[in-house]
Amino acid sequence: MGRIAPSLLLTVAAALPLPAQTVSPGFAALARYQPTGMPAGVTALAYAQGTDTLWAAHRNILVSVDAQGAPTFAFGLPVQDWIGALAVDPNDGSVWFTDESNAVLYHHDPVRRHTRAVGRIPPHVFDLLFAGGRLLASANPAWPAPGANAGIFVLDPASGHREIARLVGPSGPIACTPNGDLLYATQAGVSPPPPSSSDIVRFAAARVAAALAGGPMLTLADATVAVRGLDGAFDLAVDDAGRVYVTDSLRGQVWRADLATGARETTPFVATGNAGTTWLAWRREAGAGTFAAFQPPGGGRLFVAVEDWMSARSTVIDVGAARPAIAVMPALPIPRGPARVEARGAAPLSPCVLCISPLRVVPEFTAGSLFGAPLWVGLDPFVAPFAWPTLADANGDAIWSFVHAGPAARGIGVQFLTLGAAGAGTSPALDVDFL
Numbered sequence: 270m271g272r273i274a275p276s277l278l279l280t281v282a283a284a285l286p287l288p289a290q291t292v293s294p295g296f297a298a299l300a301r302y303q304p305t306g307m308p309a310g311v312t313a314l315a316y317a318q319g320t321d322t323l324w325a326a327h328r329n330i331l332v333s334v335d336a337q338g339a340p341t342f343a344f345g346l347p348v349q350d351w352i353g354a355l356a357v358d359p360n361d362g363s364v365w366f367t368d369e370s371n372a373v374l375y376h377h378d379p380v381r382r383h384t385r386a387v388g389r390i391p392p393h394v395f396d397l398l399f400a401g402g403r404l405l406a407s408a409n410p411a412w413p414a415p416g417a418n419a420g421i422f423v424l425d426p427a428s429g430h431r432e433i434a435r436l437v438g439p440s441g442p443i444a445c446t447p448n449g450d451l452l453y454a455t456q457a458g459v460s461p462p463p464p465s466s467s468d469i470v471r472f473a474a475a476r477v478a479a480a481l482a483g484g485p486m487l488t489l490a491d492a493t494v495a496v497r498g499l500d501g502a503f504d505l506a507v508d509d510a511g512r513v514y515v516t517d518s519l520r521g522q523v524w525r526a527d528l529a530t531g532a533r534e535t536t537p538f539v540a541t542g543n544a545g546t547t548w549l550a551w552r553r554e555a556g557a558g559t560f561a562a563f564q565p566p567g568g569g570r571l572f573v574a575v576e577d578w579m580s581a582r583s584t585v586i587d588v589g590a591a592r593p594a595i596a597v598m599p600a601l602p603i604p605r606g607p608a609r610v611e612a613r614g615a616a617p618l619s620p621c622v623l624c625i626s627p628l629r630v631v632p633e634f635t636a637g638s639l640f641g642a643p644l645w646v647g648l649d650p651f652v653a654p655f656a657w658p659t660l661a662d663a664n665g666d667a668i669w670s671f672v673h674a675g676p677a678a679r680g681i682g683v684q685f686l687t688l689g690a691a692g693a694g695t696s697p698a699l700d701v702d703f704l
Contacts, residue, residue, distance in 0.1 A: 290539060290540065290541050290542075290544075290575060290586055291539070291540045292538065292539050292540075292588055293525075293534075293536070293537075293538045293539070293562065293691055294562060294563075294616055294617060294665070294689055294690075294691040294692075295561070295562025295563040295564070295590065295591060295616065295689070295691050295692050295694065296538075296562060296588055296589065296590055296591055297588070297589060297590075297591035298539065298573075298586045298587065298588045299586065299587045300338070300584055300585075300586055300587075301323065301334070301338055301572060301585045301586060301587035302323060302325065302334045302338045302340070302584070302585040303338065303583070303584050303585075304325070304327060304332075304340060304583055307327040307330060307332070307340070308327045308328035308329070308330060309327075309328075309581035309582075309583070310327065310328070310576060310581065310583055311325050311326070311327065311547065311548060311574040311576070311583045311585060312326045312327060312328055312351065312352055312353070313325065313326035313352055313353065313354050313355040313366065313548060314326075314355075314547075314548035314549070314550050314572065314574050314585065315355050315356055315357045315364070315550055316357065316550040316551065316552050316572060317357045317362050317364075317379075318357070318359055318552070318553055319362070320362065321335065321336040322334065322335065322379075323550065323572060323585065324343075324355060324357060324364050325340070325574075325585065326352035326355055326366065328351055328352065329345055329346040329347065329348055329349075329350050329351060329352060330342065330344075330345050330346075330352075331343045331344045331345070331352060331355070331364070331366060331377065331384075333379065334585075343364075343377060343379070343382070343384070344375070344377055344384040346368055346370075349370065350368050350369070350370040350371065351368070351369040351370050352366050352367065352368065352369065353366075353367040353368070353369030353393075353394055353395070354366065354367050354369075354394050354395060354396050354397040354406070355367070355397060356397035356398055356399055356404065357399075358399055358404075359399055362379060362380075363376060363377060363378050363379065364376070364377040364379065365377075365397060365404060366397075367390060367394045367397065367406075368386075369393070369394065372389060372390050372391065372392045372393075372394075373386050373388070373389060373390065374386070374387050374388050374389070374390045374424060374426065375387065376426075387426035388424075388426040388429065389429070389430075390406060390408075390422075390424055390430055391406065391408040391410040391420075391422055391430055392408065392410045392412075393408050393409050393410060393412050393440065394406045394407070394408040394440075395407050395408060395409070395440040395441070395442065396440075396441075396442045396443050396504070397424075398443045398444065398445060399445075400443075400445040400449070400451060400477065401449065401474075401477060401478055401481050403423050403424075403425075403481055404423070404424045404425075405421055405422065405423055405424070405433075405443060405451075406421070406422045406423075406424055406430070407419060407420070407421050407422075407440045407441060407442065407443045407453065408420060408422060408440055409439055409440040412439065412440070418435065418436060418437050418438060419436040419437070419438060419439060419440035419441065419456075420432045420433075420434055420435050420436055421433055421434035421436065421443060421451075421453065421487075423481060432486060433477075433480040433481060433486060433487060434453075434472070434480065434486065434487035434488070435486055435487070435488050436453065436455070436488075436489060437455070437489060438455060438456050438457070438458050439456040439457070439458060440456065441453055441454040441455055441456045441467070441502060442454050442502060442503065442504045442505045443505070444505035444506060444507050444513065445507065446471075446474075446507050446511060446528060447507070447509055447511060448474055448511075449474030449477070449478075450471050450472060450473055450474050450477070451471070451472040451474075451477045452469055452470070452471055452472075452495065452505055452507065452513065452528075453469070453470050453472070453492070454467055454468070454469050454470075454499070454502035454505055454515065455467055455468050455469075455470060455489075455502075456502070461501075461519050462500065462501050462519075464500045465497075465498035465499070465500060466499075466500070466501075467498075467499040467500070467501060467502040468494050468495075468496065468497050468498070468499065469494070469495045469496040469499070469502065469505070469513060469515070469526070470489060470492035470493065470494055470495060471492055471493050471494075471495040471528070472487055472491060472492050473493075476491055494531070495513070495526075495528050495531055496513065496515075496526040496528070496531050496533060497531065498533075499515055499517075499524065499533075500517055500520055501516075501517035501518065501519060501520055502515050502516070502517070503515075503516045503517060503518040503545075503546070503547050503548075504516045504547060504548050504549045505549065506549035506550065506551045506571060507528070507551065508551060508560050508569055508571070509553060509560065509568075509569055510559075510560065510561075511527070511528045511529060512525055512526065512527055512528065513525070513526050513528050514538060514549055514551075514571060516545075516546035516547055516548070516549055516573070517545070517546060518545040518546065518547050518576075519545060520545075521540075521541040521542065521543065521544050521545050521546050521575075522537040522538075522539060522540055522541055522546060523537060523538045523539035523541075523546050523549070523571075523573055524537055524538060525538040538588075539573055539586070539588060541575050543577075543579070544575050544576060544577045544578070545575070545576045545578060546573055546574070546575055546576075547574045547575075547576055548573075548574040549571065549572065549573055549574075550571075550572040551569065551570075551571060551572075552569060552570040552571075552572065553569055554566075554567050554568060554569050554570065555567070556568065558590060559590065559642050559643055560589070560590055561590060561640075561641065561642035561692055561694075562590065562616075562640075562642070562689070562691040562692030562693075562694065563590070563591070563592060563593055563614075563615075563616070563642075563687055563689075563691075563692055563693060563694025563695075564590040564592060564642055564643070564645075564692075564694055565590070565592050565645060566589060566590060566592070568589075568590055569589070570587055570588065570589045571587075571588040571589075572585055572586070572587055572588075573585065573586050573588060591614055592614070592694060592695075592696065592697070593612060593613060593614040593615050593665075593685065593687055593694060593695070593696045594612070594613040594614055594696060594697075595610065595611070595612060595613075595683065595684065595685055595696035595697060595699050596610070596611045596613070597609070597610055597611070597683075597699065597701055598610075598611060601701065601702060602702040602703055602704045603673050603701065603702070603703045603704060604673070604704045605673050605674065605675050605704065606672065606673060607670065607671075607672055608670075608671055608672070608673050609668050609669060609670045609671070610623055610668070610669045610683060610685075611666070611667070611668055612661065612665075612666060612667040612668070612685050612687070612696065613665065613666055614665050615661040615665045615666070615667055615685070615687035615689070616661060616665060616687045616688065616689020616690070616691060616692075616693075617661060617662070617663050617664065617665045617689070618660070618661065618662070618663055619660070619661055619687065619688055619689035619690070620658060620659075620660060620661075620687075620688045621658070621659050621660065621661045621667040621685055621686065621687050621688075622656050622657065622658045622659075622685060622686045622688075623656070623657040623658075623659070623669045623683060623684075623685045624648055624654040624655070624656055624657075624683065624684050624685065624686065625654055625655045625656075625657065625681055625682070625683050626648040626649055626652060626654040626655075626681060626682040626683070627652060627679075627681055628648070628649035628651065628652055628681075628682055629649065629680060629682055629700055630647045630648060630649070630682040630684075630698035630699065630700050631647060631648070631649045631650075631698075632647070633645050633646065633647045633697075633698070634646055636650075639688075639692075639693035639694075640692045640693050641692075642692055642693065642694065644686075644693070644694075644695065645694070645695050646684070646695065646698075647682070647684055647695075647697060647698025648682050648684055648698055649682065654682075654684075657669055661687065665687075667685070673703055673704075679702075679703075680700050680701060680702040680703075681700075681701050682698055682699070682700055682701070683698070683699050683701055684696055684697070684698040684699065
């Protein structure tokens, strides 16, 4: 494995209590899974695409986790053994996982509820990944021998395993981009790793395909550096827009970077205080939404395993885009007298614009984009709306106050736009009637 393993991390104690997790503006996090009655720590995590099932390992126990966060026992290794990594086959939803203690690969069929050992694997597998129709593993078989180097192996229960990439230093996580490129995070040879000691390198899909087909073994000379200077890189996940997410098991936090430019955001995507962040899992969604700040749901979800080493408490959080909300007070239809439109979930300390149309709202459509994300509009484009700007407070709330003095008016449509450093988005549109 060649770096701090989950078993050792479970003995690390933080100096301060765990505060609540905070996420980048325009996103929200929910607790998806809070295990109880399990061995401490989530030691591996994967998501079954096309379902609502998470797969998690707790030392020697494999469980499936449903949409309500309830775990179901799937399989148990002997109590002294350890599940080191797992992956879900995107073709049939079967689960593949390693017995880290004995270098054995297992296959679990969730339909038949049948688990079997399928063959030997390199020792010290750290991560598993399905890419190009094959099961890949990152491992450092000779660790902790001096000079032991990591590699990437293709695993085949019928023919065994074959190294397709020879790397340097301890083993790191692997991930695949939407176009089939292979990502690997390099690791420092000491623990804790020095600041800025990890890079994410990228092997082009064509080179990976050639290596899988029996071509020359890849080396770091065949890769390009996609993201430089990470303090630590425990796991990787890539969203559908080609952005990479990186955890740091010791320092905590989740960082996000653009693979097209290599630019890393200046603040953490998820801040975990004194907790460590370990495993990641990406859920693709078929909705019209985009995994971007202040956008409607349906653009994907990011699952993050957060470990409070001090109390040995684990939580898997579910992070998704959070669209701003709009409300009219004191009630609809609006009675005569003071009234207000309220915005919630806007960009803190940033401009907000209330758009008012004399026409009823229409089915939402996209009108171009702002900051690289779609601009969703629910006001009738036949008449340009009136724009009423204000500034959201530190909580992302804004209020537009007015007085309904009568007589009764016909209904109008309202919708607000938030503009912040993290992105832009609109609330749903709302029909407003007056008494």
